[in-house]
Amino acid sequence: MINKLVKKIKETGAPIVVGLDPMLDYIPEHVQKKAFAEYGDTLEGAAEAIWQFNKEIVDKTYDIIPAVKPQIAMYEQFGVPGLIAFKKTVDYCKKKDLIVIGDIKRGDIGSTSKAYAVGHLGKVKVGGWEYAPFDEDFATVNPYLGSDGVKPFIDVCREEKKGLFILVKTSNPSSGEFQDRLVDDRPLYELVGEKVAQWGTQCMGDDYSYIGAVVGATYPEIGKVLRKVMPKSYILVPGYGAQGGRGKDLAHFFNEDGLGAIVNSSRGIIAAYKQEAYGRFGAENFGDASRAAAEDMILDIRDALAGK
Amino acid sequence: MINKLVKKIKETGAPIVVGLDPMLDYIPEHVQKKAFAEYGDTLEGAAEAIWQFNKEIVDKTYDIIPAVKPQIAMYEQFGVPGLIAFKKTVDYCKKKDLIVIGDIKRGDIGSTSKAYAVGHLGKVKVGGWEYAPFDEDFATVNPYLGSDGVKPFIDVCREEKKGLFILVKTSNPSSGEFQDRLVDDRPLYELVGEKVAQWGTQCMGDDYSYIGAVVGATYPEIGKVLRKVMPKSYILVPGYGAQGGRGKDLAHFFNEDGLGAIVNSSRGIIAAYKQEAYGRFGAENFGDASRAAAEDMILDIRDALAGK
Numbered sequence: 001m002i003n004k005l006v007k008k009i010k011e012t013g014a015p016i017v018v019g020l021d022p023m024l025d026y027i028p029e030h031v032q033k034k035a036f037a038e039y040g041d042t043l044e045g046a047a048e049a050i051w052q053f054n055k056e057i058v059d060k061t062y063d064i065i066p067a068v069k070p071q072i073a074m075y076e077q078f079g080v081p082g083l084i085a086f087k088k089t090v091d092y093c094k095k096k097d098l099i100v101i102g103d104i105k106r107g108d109i110g111s112t113s114k115a116y117a118v119g120h121l122g123k124v125k126v127g128g129w130e131y132a133p134f135d136e137d138f139a140t141v142n143p144y145l146g147s148d149g150v151k152p153f154i155d156v157c158r159e160e161k162k163g164l165f166i167l168v169k170t171s172n173p174s175s176g177e178f179q180d181r182l183v184d185d186r187p188l189y190e191l192v193g194e195k196v197a198q199w200g201t202q203c204m205g206d207d208y209s210y211i212g213a214v215v216g217a218t219y220p221e222i223g224k225v226l227r228k229v230m231p232k233s234y235i236l237v238p239g240y241g242a243q244g245g246r247g248k249d250l251a252h253f254f255n256e257d258g259l260g261a262i263v264n265s266s267r268g269i270i271a272a273y274k275q276e277a278y279g280r281f282g283a284e285n286f287g288d289a290s291r292a293a294a295e296d297m298i299l300d301i302r303d304a305l306a307g308k
Numbered sequence: 309m310i311n312k313l314v315k316k317i318k319e320t321g322a323p324i325v326v327g328l329d330p331m332l333d334y335i336p337e338h339v340q341k342k343a344f345a346e347y348g349d350t351l352e353g354a355a356e357a358i359w360q361f362n363k364e365i366v367d368k369t370y371d372i373i374p375a376v377k378p379q380i381a382m383y384e385q386f387g388v389p390g391l392i393a394f395k396k397t398v399d400y401c402k403k404k405d406l407i408v409i410g411d412i413k414r415g416d417i418g419s420t421s422k423a424y425a426v427g428h429l430g431k432v433k434v435g436g437w438e439y440a441p442f443d444e445d446f447a448t449v450n451p452y453l454g455s456d457g458v459k460p461f462i463d464v465c466r467e468e469k470k471g472l473f474i475l476v477k478t479s480n481p482s483s484g485e486f487q488d489r490l491v492d493d494r495p496l497y498e499l500v501g502e503k504v505a506q507w508g509t510q511c512m513g514d515d516y517s518y519i520g521a522v523v524g525a526t527y528p529e530i531g532k533v534l535r536k537v538m539p540k541s542y543i544l545v546p547g548y549g550a551q552g553g554r555g556k557d558l559a560h561f562f563n564e565d566g567l568g569a570i571v572n573s574s575r576g577i578i579a580a581y582k583q584e585a586y587g588r589f590g591a592e593n594f595g596d597a598s599r600a601a602a603e604d605m606i607l608d609i610r611d612a613l614a615g616k
Contacts (some may be wrong), residue, residue, distance in 0.1 A: 023423075045434060144452040
């Protein structure tokens, strides 16, 4: 799957991923109204609104982007109906040949991580049959529990030809509280990055490992360091746009080959129609606004890489 | 909810929690067969088997225990049908007046943690209505992202009178890889423990805070230290039984008042009928085996506390 991700990034010239994180207040009123008219002001109604919103954005962007990253929390907050919309979104994006990164940030003791790995990336056995319950292509994983919490995910990835992005340095303001603390004079995120690099060398695709890392766009200097610590790991870079990261901050997350990183934008793309820059599209054409925002983001990153 | 937890622990004299982590191979054949006969060898069939298994164990133990802890991964691995069984289990346990600790180990950037908090402990707004999607009483939270990943959970707990157990030192063999690393000459888990104590002082019930911690039974010496670092935090102690923790290791997780800790056993109770000690019950009476195992665990911990 890492080979397919690299191939699609080369084909589109777009090292970006669209974060399908649909808060209800991002969803235009006409979409909500239609869903609520059919299902009532219920969890099912919210799930339908989310699904229709996602579908339109995917339809309007799938040909210019390599991947999407649905954040499962935004679905899980609507309970079981929300998770049905998550699954529908995953399936639809895969049908559109998009790579799906499940932003699930799971991680637990070994036997429990195995259950998550099977549920999201692998297959579960029931009697004489096997099922792929959520079936994303990549998943994000939390490393706090150490190797034996990560290993079951790696095992399933090896078997299924899928991949991971492991949290190393997150994009949020308080990420430094624990991640930046010095251990033997080096910040904890560097130790985690080294572990990711180690795990990754056992899991190589053609040019890159299928064990990648998450490093926030909001910390470009740290990105520069971690790029060197994990030369063969793809870096998933959240925090572009709404969280404050800008194109020119991103160049150092990439390798000299122009590869090695994929930058996520969620709100900046899916709620583009709410921004002044894309207001001309109007709420009715929110999908077109998202496409325009994705195009601008791609250019912004290309410029940043050209100026490197 | 922390007051209710303390009250129920006093009433039952049982500072234990039964981990409802139903792997399919823990479930007796007759239960699986019946479920598969009705729903086929499908995810729905697996979910039905899990639900019937849980129900029997709850029916046979609810009067002697204060709380249960369903591990959501074990349900999530069966996709949406599995999560329906999770929700059914949560609802049923609450109807039996058990306290439900959702072992979800979520944690993300602020806006995302808020969605998890709302989905699991709070209420989500849809149009003019509010829904409590999963509605556990407590949830476990991963602290790797720092304060702003935890705060939304705390906010929802304050509003809903619910609670958290934050991962401090986990029970698995490789937990030390990052958690034990020395920061300013003290292990990272101590810093996390201090944060938990800090967060907790703002969130007091009558005697204990509703912001608790997870510390594994497999590290009794560390438990002793962390007990003092977080005097007002309830400690959820996994790792008893199948993972190797024993009653006599547990005394130091408790305060002098005999309170302050609640010990989890999953496999040791729910799959008790498979153990030699409870084999006499047979697979048909697996619920009775679970009750006997719970009774033995309660005695083991009482002995340990008496000998302190």
